[in-house]
Amino acid sequence: MIIEPLIAICIIIGLVFSALGIFGLIRFPDVYTRLHAETKATTFGSIFIGLAVILYALFRWDDAGEGISLAAHVLIGIIILMVTNATGSHAIARAAYKSGQKPDPSVTDALADVEP
Template identity: 40%
Template sequence: MSAGPDLLVAIAVSVLLVAGSIFSLLAALGLLRFPDLYTRMHAASKAGTIGSGLLLLAAGLHALDIAILLRALAGFAFFVLTAPVSAHLLAKAAHQAGYKLTNLSVTDQLPLAKQKSDRL
């Protein structure tokens, strides 16, 4: 008994769906459980990006059309390139607006980096 291409595609789509769903669930749990804005943003940007990307790839692979799969790959690349950058800029803006870190955070390195850049 050999597995046909349809079965292999179905298995790959299933694995991508489960993995993407787990990452998305972890991102949602991070938003609910983490103590401050910065750690919540970290959970949403990292796990949410991978989860959304894997779900997009599963949808593209399920379509069995190379054009749709290429669009899904382009969308995944767009997610991976833009979500962390936008989360970083939002966190930097929140820091400048005065949102405080939680007491569980070890250190705030942004003021030290500003002092070093001012000396240059």
């Protein structure tokens, strides 16, 4: 009985953080701050949707063995999502800086001394 509200809470957290990531993507002023909102919030949201699927597969699946298999697959998917999103956003930030975009509203820029 406690599983259904737990799954619903996980789905709601996932949707709220995904929505915040997308609104940050629309709202923030330059590419680096957009990357902040997008990488962190949508990854967190997708992880919580995956957690909801894991809970459902472990406790509410008809065939128990198949449910455990599905949960393991989703767990591997979540780990891959975390590693690849972090590395990919690093690559995009580096490429944006190399292509000549400076952080537009910015307090300090330590990289400008090293890479003009």
